[in-house]
Amino acid sequence: MGDTGAVAKLSDVAARAGVSVSAVSRVLSGDPSARLSEATRERVRKAAGEVGYHPNFAGRALKLARTDVLALIVPDVTNSLFAELTRGVEDEAVARGCVMLLARSEDMQPGGSLFDRLLGEGRVDGIVLQPRDGTDPDELAQSVGERAPLVTIHQPIPGASSVVVPDALAARRATEHLIALGHRRIGFAGGLAGSPTARRRAAGHLDALEEAGLEQDPHLVTWRGYREQDGRASTAELLALPERPTAIVAANVNAAVGVLAQARAQGLAVPEDLSVVAVHDAWTAGHTWPPLTCVRMPLYELGRTAVAALAHVIDGGAIEHRSVEDPEPVLIRRESTAEPRG
Amino acid sequence: MGDTGAVAKLSDVAARAGVSVSAVSRVLSGDPSARLSEATRERVRKAAGEVGYHPNFAGRALKLARTDVLALIVPDVTNSLFAELTRGVEDEAVARGCVMLLARSEDMQPGGSLFDRLLGEGRVDGIVLQPRDGTDPDELAQSVGERAPLVTIHQPIPGASSVVVPDALAARRATEHLIALGHRRIGFAGGLAGSPTARRRAAGHLDALEEAGLEQDPHLVTWRGYREQDGRASTAELLALPERPTAIVAANVNAAVGVLAQARAQGLAVPEDLSVVAVHDAWTAGHTWPPLTCVRMPLYELGRTAVAALAHVIDGGAIEHRSVEDPEPVLIRRESTAEPRG
DNA sequence: GCCGTTTGCGCAAACGATTGATCAGGCGTT
DNA sequence: AACGCCTGATCAATCGTTTGCGCAAACGGC
Numbered sequence: 021m022g023d024t025g026a027v028a029k030l031s032d033v034a035a036r037a038g039v040s041v042s043a044v045s046r047v048l049s050g051d052p053s054a055r056l057s058e059a060t061r062e063r064v065r066k067a068a069g070e071v072g073y074h075p076n077f078a079g080r081a082l083k084l085a086r087t088d089v090l091a092l093i094v095p096d097v098t099n100s101l102f103a104e105l106t107r108g109v110e111d112e113a114v115a116r117g118c119v120m121l122l123a124r125s126e127d128m129q130p131g132g133s134l135f136d137r138l139l140g141e142g143r144v145d146g147i148v149l150q151p152r153d154g155t156d157p158d159e160l161a162q163s164v165g166e167r168a169p170l171v172t173i174h175q176p177i178p179g180a181s182s183v184v185v186p187d188a189l190a191a192r193r194a195t196e197h198l199i200a201l202g203h204r205r206i207g208f209a210g211g212l213a214g215s216p217t218a219r220r221r222a223a224g225h226l227d228a229l230e231e232a233g234l235e236q237d238p239h240l241v242t243w244r245g246y247r248e249q250d251g252r253a254s255t256a257e258l259l260a261l262p263e264r265p266t267a268i269v270a271a272n273v274n275a276a277v278g279v280l281a282q283a284r285a286q287g288l289a290v291p292e293d294l295s296v297v298a299v300h301d302a303w304t305a306g307h308t309w310p311p312l313t314c315v316r317m318p319l320y321e322l323g324r325t326a327v328a329a330l331a332h333v334i335d336g337g338a339i340e341h342r343s344v345e346d347p348e349p350v351l352i353r354r355e356s357t358a359e360p361r362g
Numbered sequence: 363m364g365d366t367g368a369v370a371k372l373s374d375v376a377a378r379a380g381v382s383v384s385a386v387s388r389v390l391s392g393d394p395s396a397r398l399s400e401a402t403r404e405r406v407r408k409a410a411g412e413v414g415y416h417p418n419f420a421g422r423a424l425k426l427a428r429t430d431v432l433a434l435i436v437p438d439v440t441n442s443l444f445a446e447l448t449r450g451v452e453d454e455a456v457a458r459g460c461v462m463l464l465a466r467s468e469d470m471q472p473g474g475s476l477f478d479r480l481l482g483e484g485r486v487d488g489i490v491l492q493p494r495d496g497t498d499p500d501e502l503a504q505s506v507g508e509r510a511p512l513v514t515i516h517q518p519i520p521g522a523s524s525v526v527v528p529d530a531l532a533a534r535r536a537t538e539h540l541i542a543l544g545h546r547r548i549g550f551a552g553g554l555a556g557s558p559t560a561r562r563r564a565a566g567h568l569d570a571l572e573e574a575g576l577e578q579d580p581h582l583v584t585w586r587g588y589r590e591q592d593g594r595a596s597t598a599e600l601l602a603l604p605e606r607p608t609a610i611v612a613a614n615v616n617a618a619v620g621v622l623a624q625a626r627a628q629g630l631a632v633p634e635d636l637s638v639v640a641v642h643d644a645w646t647a648g649h650t651w652p653p654l655t656c657v658r659m660p661l662y663e664l665g666r667t668a669v670a671a672l673a674h675v676i677d678g679g680a681i682e683h684r685s686v687e688d689p690e691p692v693l694i695r696r697e698s699t700a701e702p703r704g
Numbered sequence: 705g706c707c708g709t710t711t712g713c714g715c716a717a718a719c720g721a722t723t724g725a726t727c728a729g730g731c732g733t734t
Numbered sequence: 735a736a737c738g739c740c741t742g743a744t745c746a747a748t749c750g751t752t753t754g755c756g757c758a759a760a761c762g763g764c
Contacts, residue, residue, distance in 0.1 A: 027482070027484070029749095029750060029751090030750065030751065030752095031750080039713075039714085040713065040714045040715080041714090041750090041751080041752095042713080042714065042715080042716095042751095042752080042753075043712090043713060043714075045751065045752060045753085046713095046752090046753085049751095049752080051752095051753090054712095054713095055710085055711055055712055055713080056711095056712065056713075057711080057712065057713090060712075060713080072482070074478055074482030074483045074484075075483060075750085075751070076424075076483065076484050076749090076750050076751070077423070077429075077483040077484045077485045078420050078421075078423035078424035078427075078429070078484060078749080078750075078751090079424055079719090079749070079750030079751040079752090080750075080751055080752080081419070081420035081423075081719095081751095082418075082420035082421055082424050082719045082720065082721090082749090082750080082751075083718080083750080083751045083752050083753090084719085084751080084752075085420075085719070087419075087420070089485075096445075097439060097440070097445075097448060097464065098439070098440060098441070098442050098444060098445035098448065100440055100442070102440060103438075103439075103440035106439060106440065110466070119463075119479060119480075119485065120465075121461075121463050121464075122439060122463075122464035122465070123462075123464070124452070136416060137461060138461075140369070140414070140416035141416045141417060141418065141419040142369065142416075142419045142420060143419045143431075143461065248649060277649050280651075281649070281651075284651065304646070307590060307619050307623070307650075308649075308651075309622075309623075309626065309650075309651040371719095371720060371721085372720065372721060372722095373720080381743075381744090382743065382744045382745080383720090383721080383722095383744090384721095384722080384723075384743080384744065384745080384746095385742090385743060385744075387721060387722060387723085388722090388723085388743095391721095391722080393722095393723090396742095396743095397740090397741055397742055397743080398741095398742065398743070399741085399742065399743090402742080402743080417720085417721070418719090418720050418721070420719080420720075420721095421719070421720030421721040421722090421749090422720075422721055422722080423721095423749090424719090424720080424721075424748095424749045424750065424751090425720080425721050425722050425723090425748075425749050426721085426722075426749085427749070
């Protein structure tokens with residue numbers, strides 16, 4: 021395609037089309053205020069195609085002080101929970117002409133080098149960040165300072181935009197499902213007590229109980245965390261109660277996997293002896309045994325919204341806090357829930 | 363930290379230290395051939411620290427024609443199989459002073475925009491690519507052309523370096539394990555017939571059978587693919603045989619999950635009625651029911667080696683094809699394998 | 705046929721960092 | 735006293751792109 025081995029630049033196109041570099045730049049960038057004859061435009065486009073021209077990233081970024089790169093930083097890139105979020109972020113980024121840079125937040129200790137590398141060096145225009153669970157919002161806010169367009173996910177921090185999903189409503193739907201099946205004693209395997217999402221989900225769970233006029237035994241609510249082993253621990257705790265719950269709401273799919281494992285380890289059949297429903301959904305939920313009943317959250321839309329919010333900040337807009345309400349959390353009935361044993 | 367809201371540049375540091383821009387550049391880049399007094403160096407370093415200087419990425423990239431960014435392109439970033447690979451790539455990239463750009467290969471159809479975006483625009487110095495299963499090597503090679511430092515993983519293509527893991531040996535270890543347990547009729551749930559890794563693994567499996575003097579019934583080898591549903595299909599096929607296998611080697615963890623699901627669906631208990639062992643290992647393998655016996659592959663080292671190979675190409679080295687032999691594939695015994703039912 | 709306006713395009717100055725070339729002194733040598 | 739050399743630091747060109755401004759030619763109205 022190209023004539024030489026070297027990468028074509030603006031001046032190559034200009035030479036081939038017999039016009040100046042600036043003319044080429046204007047044609048190719050589609051500058052509407054540029055006054056260029058259609059004949060010239062056509063010649064330039066043809067020449068650009070012939071030499072396989074692509075604008076040099078560095079030159080452009082230097083001049084425009086903008087890279088069109090957005091970073092998405094999540095605790096663990098390979099966690100299936102982030103699949104949809106990642107797709108949403110990428111789709112919206114591409115729709116806005118940006119490239120997405122995916123990074124793990126492991127190397128993200130306050131003062132860590134990743135932030136400096138990305139923002140300090142001007143590698144990215146902005147960051148969508150999902151803080152690791154247990155991160156102190158104030159500490160993080162201080163570490164970020166004012167220096168960067170930033171949107172956090174799930175956990176608002178001072179001085180930055182944020183986007184959340186309706187955690188309370190989702191947990192409420194999960195609990196309502198169990199109540200509708202006839203369960204009366206329902207355990208809650210929650211996230212860390214310090215986690216905002218965990219608090220919201222617990223609140224939604226309790227709301228549903230209250231609305232149904234059911235007991236709110238504090239022993240039935242645990243705060244172990246979102247990991248598989250946390251789900252295990254929560255379940256062990258709940259099943260050790262003098263009066264066992266007949267169902268458990270897990271605040272997260274990974275924790276739910278732990279709930280299933282622990283139930284099995286204690287010889288309980290799911291859903292016959294214990295119903296399990298998880299907040300969140302992911303492809304892994306269909307591969308567990310039994311497949312998990314879940315409340316699907318709008319994570320794809322969360323990703324898209326986060327990028328939109330980020331773009332807003334980059335364009336000089338004010339900080340804002342959004343919640344993704346559409347589509348609503350919806351229950352995906354699989355095989356881990358059933359009526360309590362007579 | 364910084365004095366003003368704006369990002370500090372070289373000239374700011376120079377002004378503060380009372381020296382020229384070039385002096386600052388030389389001090390900060392640690393140029394050994396630079397003749398600068400220790401006093402000046404110290405003043406420059408102090409000034410740089412005070413204003414919180416970070417070299418502007420675009421300016422540097424433009425001048426050096428190098429971005430120190432490496433792209434890792436995998437079929438699906440959220441697949442747990444890529445967790446270790448990703449860590450290996452990132453660790454080695456960081457060790458070499460590079461940033462890793464993680465991307466999905468979905469948008470990677472030949473002629474697709476991602477390649478152009480990354481390489482044509484000079485956003486990355488090179489690419490580590492794991493082609494989607496079923497990709498035609500020649501087509502891909504043609505699409506890439508000579509235009510970029512590229513290292514492929516698992517699947518060599520013409521004109522680019524490649525790194526593989528000992529697939530045959532891993533499959534052999536899996537099959538040997540089953541033979542040692544006493545199995546004589548062993549099914550193989552393989553990848554697509556067109557996939558090089560699948561062929562290598564199947565060959566290793568057959569080698570083990572041959573060495574043990576066991577039958578090599580072609581009906582016991584299937585070629586459905588690496589996905590969960592492929593494992594299901596393979597299993598259905600194998601279990602429909604007049605003489606059922608007592609064990610199945612799954613060519614991949616995801617396929618193995620499908621094997622487990624299908625076995626259960628047909629009322630078979632694992633490992634009592636059917637033993638299952640998977641090539642590859644991933645954290646998900648410990649979360650299935652029962653937890654999967656696996657052959658662990660050196661995927662972390664694969665990632666590191668791939669980046670090393672890429673760096674070699676970028677530095678002008680010759681194309682080369684490596685195999686990661688250390689550490690060797692090793693069997694991780696979990697609960698999905700047992701002696702065949704007497 | 706003269707003047708003001710529009711059209712079509714090129715010149716040149718940034719953007720920030722790197723680096724070969726250059727320059728001003730101080731010192732030792734002849 | 736004139737010379738060359740080494741040290742310490744600056745000058746200026748360069749990477750590829752964008753964009754405000756200037757300049758000619760064409761055009762229209764009187």
